[in-house]
Amino acid sequence: MDLRFRPEYEAFREEVRTFLAQHWTAEDRASAPPVNPRGMSLGTSVRTDERATRFRLAAIERGYLYRHVPRRYGGSEQPFDPLKLAIIQEEFRKAEAPGELIGQGPSMLVPTLLEHGTEEQKQRFIRDTLLGKIQWCQGYSEPGAGSDLASLRTRAELDGDFFVVTGHKIWTSNADTADWMFALVRTDPDKPKHEGISYLLIDMKSPGITVRPLRQMTGEADFNEVFFDNVRVPVSNLVGQRGQGWIVSRSTLKHERNLIGSSLLSERVLEGVRFLAQALELRGRPAIQDPVLRARLVELETKVLANRYHGYRLLTMQARGEEAGLAGMVTKLYGSTLGYDVARLAMDLLSDRGLLAPGESEAPAMGMFITAYMWSIGILIAGGTANIQRNVIAERGLGLPRDPAVQRSQTSQR
Amino acid sequence: MDFGLSSDQVLFQSTLRRFLAEQCPTTRVRAIMETETAHDPALWQGLAELGVPALIVPSEYGGAGMELLDLALAAEELGYACTPGPFLGHALATICILEGGSPAQRERWLPAMATGAVVATVAWGEAGSQWDPQSWSTSYDGSSLSGQKLFVPFANVADLIVVGARRPDGSPGLFVVERSAAGLAIQRLAVVDMTRKVQHVRFDNTPAIPLDGSAALQRAMDAGCILIAADAFGGSRRCLEMAVSYAKTREQFGQVIGAFQAVKHQLANMACELEPAMSFWWYAAHAYDHIPDQAERHAAMAKAYLTDIYDRVTRDATELHGGIGFTWEFDLHLWFRRAIFDRGFLGDAHYHRERAAKLAGW
Numbered sequence: 001m002d003l004r005f006r007p008e009y010e011a012f013r014e015e016v017r018t019f020l021a022q023h024w025t026a027e028d029r030a031s032a033p034p035v036n037p038r039g040m041s042l043g044t045s046v047r048t049d050e051r052a053t054r055f056r057l058a059a060i061e062r063g064y065l066y067r068h069v070p071r072r073y074g075g076s077e078q079p080f081d082p083l084k085l086a087i088i089q090e091e092f093r094k095a096e097a098p099g100e101l102i103g104q105g106p107s108m109l110v111p112t113l114l115e116h117g118t119e120e121q122k123q124r125f126i127r128d129t130l131l132g133k134i135q136w137c138q139g140y141s142e143p144g145a146g147s148d149l150a151s152l153r154t155r156a157e158l159d160g161d162f163f164v165v166t167g168h169k170i171w172t173s174n175a176d177t178a179d180w181m182f183a184l185v186r187t188d189p190d191k192p193k194h195e196g197i198s199y200l201l202i203d204m205k206s207p208g209i210t211v212r213p214l215r216q217m218t219g220e221a222d223f224n225e226v227f228f229d230n231v232r233v234p235v236s237n238l239v240g241q242r243g244q245g246w247i248v249s250r251s252t253l254k255h256e257r258n259l260i261g262s263s264l265l266s267e268r269v270l271e272g273v274r275f276l277a278q279a280l281e282l283r284g285r286p287a288i289q290d291p292v293l294r295a296r297l298v299e300l301e302t303k304v305l306a307n308r309y310h311g312y313r314l315l316t317m318q319a320r321g322e323e324a325g326l327a328g329m330v331t332k333l334y335g336s337t338l339g340y341d342v343a344r345l346a347m348d349l350l351s352d353r354g355l356l357a358p359g360e361s362e363a364p365a366m367g368m369f370i371t372a373y374m375w376s377i378g379i380l381i382a383g384g385t386a387n388i389q390r391n392v393i394a395e396r397g398l399g400l401p402r403d404p405a406v407q408r409s410q411t412s413q414r
Numbered sequence: 415m416d417f418g419l420s421s422d423q424v425l426f427q428s429t430l431r432r433f434l435a436e437q438c439p440t441t442r443v444r445a446i447m448e449t450e451t452a453h454d455p456a457l458w459q460g461l462a463e464l465g466v467p468a469l470i471v472p473s474e475y476g477g478a479g480m481e482l483l484d485l486a487l488a489a490e491e492l493g494y495a496c497t498p499g500p501f502l503g504h505a506l507a508t509i510c511i512l513e514g515g516s517p518a519q520r521e522r523w524l525p526a527m528a529t530g531a532v533v534a535t536v537a538w539g540e541a542g543s544q545w546d547p548q549s550w551s552t553s554y555d556g557s558s559l560s561g562q563k564l565f566v567p568f569a570n571v572a573d574l575i576v577v578g579a580r581r582p583d584g585s586p587g588l589f590v591v592e593r594s595a596a597g598l599a600i601q602r603l604a605v606v607d608m609t610r611k612v613q614h615v616r617f618d619n620t621p622a623i624p625l626d627g628s629a630a631l632q633r634a635m636d637a638g639c640i641l642i643a644a645d646a647f648g649g650s651r652r653c654l655e656m657a658v659s660y661a662k663t664r665e666q667f668g669q670v671i672g673a674f675q676a677v678k679h680q681l682a683n684m685a686c687e688l689e690p691a692m693s694f695w696w697y698a699a700h701a702y703d704h705i706p707d708q709a710e711r712h713a714a715m716a717k718a719y720l721t722d723i724y725d726r727v728t729r730d731a732t733e734l735h736g737g738i739g740f741t742w743e744f745d746l747h748l749w750f751r752r753a754i755f756d757r758g759f760l761g762d763a764h765y766h767r768e769r770a771a772k773l774a775g776w
């Protein structure tokens with residue numbers, strides 16, 4: 001074990017710093033468009049204005065962003081090196097410089113296209129997605145198909161060079177602002193559940209699409225219902241083979257869970273709680289002196305750190321070319337459970353101050369804590385619920401038998 | 415940056431695991447723990463031949479010169495196998511002498527401790543002291559010790575005892591007492607964890623040799639927290655493995671119980687707790703040697719965190735075995751008892767969390 005960065009990495013860090021000093025000035029930083037106080041949704045993508053795009057192009061040119069994507073599709077095509085990646089992320093964060101965009105498009109669709117897309121699809125979509133010029137939404141869930149995703153019913157019938165799509169998607173995050181959707185649709189209703197599904201890219205401006213916002217418990221409306229009424233989608237927008245959509249979607253889902261399990265959000269919220277505990281009074285003395293609160297803070301800090309070190313371990317396994325196995329399967333469950341515990345501590349600490357809704361100027365930290373608290377439930381559900389993750393850990397990680405009922409319906413869980 | 419074990423460490427661990435599987439299956443654990451001492455010299459000798467007591471002893475004293483992480487990996491395997499014997503106290507006494515001994519004192523004791531020929535232990539506990547050295551009442555008058563220590567592991571087989579006591583100026587310090595010393599009385603105690611017996615030790619003007627204990631005491635306590643965390647992890651992992659394999663074979667309602675979701679989810683939760691917890695104690699052990707400003711706090715957090723998990727995992731695993739899990743015949747209670755020792759010895763989870771809070775400046 002060696003937690004130092006070797007000299008060549010320290011030199012690389014210097015290089016990144018110099019680049020940042022030259023290309024992302026104090027003026028650039030200050031020119032940030034107003035921050036979206038929601039800032040918590042899964043589709044969060046930071047700064048895609050002109051300055052940010054100009055900077056990103058320079059950073060790609062230098063080999064700092066989208067290292068796993070070939071140059072001809074808009075990436076910087078660098079050898080795999082998780083340590084350099086960690087250094088880049090750290091330094092970009094410190095300088096508040098626009099890094100890689102995350103969210104459905106860059107984090108989920110791009111890897112899927114790289115693995116399964118046609119040359120034409122890669123050329124057409126990847127570059128613009130990485131720069132935030134195309135926004136994507138993920139059209140998987142349906143009213144009757146959530147955890148049991150393979151029972152989806154939205155139909156796509158072949159008509160010449162087009163698929164004609166009719167059906168209903170739900171919980172589609174950011175569908176109202178997205179330009180395109182990657183969707184799972186049923187192309188062969190007579191085949192067994194898993195074999196009749198295809199993966200389609202659908203232009204959200206196509207005639208016949210209706211998007212209806214769904215208000216969440218947080219009061220915001222990030223997700224939506226999407227209705228398809230005879231929407232015509234060119235056959236060239238099929239990713240992978242017809243009927244192979246289930247296999248194509250596996251690669252998307254894996255990336256989704258890693259995105260959700262990361263430790264950053266909990267670390268940020270816990271930092272806020274600590275600050276709050278030092279600033280607030282509880283029964284006439286600084287809250288941080290309350291023994292129960294202290295114990296809970298330390299307990300959660302331990303878990304937040306464990307999550308961080310767990311990330312180091314996964315990174316090392318990756319660098320060594322080892323399979324993450326069970327260690328990789330637990331990230332979403334651990335991270336999302338922890339997110340809830342941390343946010344609940346914040347709410348307990350706020351006590352009656354937590355009655356104020358986000359946006360109310362008197363609300364502590366602009367309501368960040370209550371937003372985090374509510375979102376911690378969303379995160380528990382999105383991308384496969386906690387119980388589905390437990391099934392995955394038990395069956396694929398510990399080798400326990402499949403649920404007999406699930407086995408009978410031949411369903412793979414989300 | 416590399417956050418993982420070296421191939422040497424992996425090899426050492428698997429060698430030790432194989433040795434313990436052969437030499438110390440639970441039938442042997444039971445036989446040893448039923449004896450008066452719970453110490454099997456042959457097993458101790460076997461561990462010594464594998465180099466366990468020599469791991470962190472510097473090479474100039476005949477040791478392997480390794481780090482605390484290596485020693486903690488050994489502790490993990492001993493916890494996994496629920497091995498009885500004086501490992502923990504011996505390791506802590508070794509660290510006391512290593513950190514607080516003069517060159518002459520090190521030269522005198524460490525080589526024999528490295529080979530396991532001399533068995534040592536630590537006497538730090540006192541009734542009501544909550545493991546806080548500030549409240550020790552055993553005292554040293556300049557040449558000898560007087561007072562009583564509680565919870566001294568394997569005092570009855572130890573050749574050397576490193577005692578925590580007040581110096582003449584009132585500050586806590588460390589003192590070495592040899593087995594032959596006058597005025598030493600050891601009283602047997604009935605204990606929950608039969609694999610690690612503890613005794614009551616009385617000192618009545620007992621001649622003792624002082625170590626330069628100021629920094630050594632904290633170092634040894636930190637090491638103790640980390641070794642216990644590793645032991646707790648090893649035990650937890652073993653209990654999870656036992657529960658998983660039982661769930662794959664025991665049938666009820668016409669199918670193996672592992673197909674029932676309630677059972678699966680309980681097991682999945684255990685696995686989900688253990689994976690990041692392992693990364694945590696690895697980090698704590700690494701910090702002990704390489705990141706001094708984080709060492710003490712991480713040790714305290716590791717002790718509290720891992721022993722909490724050990725408690726839950728042993729309970730859940732026992733419950734998942736149904737009635738058989740509650741019998742004396744079945745092995746699970748060996749770990750269940752060990753988890754109780756790990757939680758209580760050197761201070762409970764509350765004590766260590768409060769310490770971690772103080773160390774953060776709160």
Ligand SMILES: Cc1cc2nc3c(=O)[nH]c(=O)nc-3n(C[C@H](O)[C@H](O)[C@H](O)COP(=O)(O)OP(=O)(O)OC[C@H]3O[C@@H](n4cnc5c(N)ncnc54)[C@H](O)[C@@H]3O)c2cc1C
Pocket residue numbers: 042137138139140141143145146147148170171172173174223377378379381382383384385386387388391406413414675
């Ligand atoms: C904030 C948020 C954003 C989302 N964004 C998107 C998006 O952009 N695109 C998209 O396609 N979807 C999205 N989703 C949908 C999400 O993927 C589904 O909600 C999720 O997969 C669960 O499906 P469901 O809601 O139908 O619940 P159900 O599948 O009906 O589950 C209900 C309850 O039953 C439990 N359950 C079901 N089956 C089992 C089983 N076999 N074993 C144990 N328990 C079971 C579940 O754990 C859950 O607690 C989003 C959801 C949220 C909350």
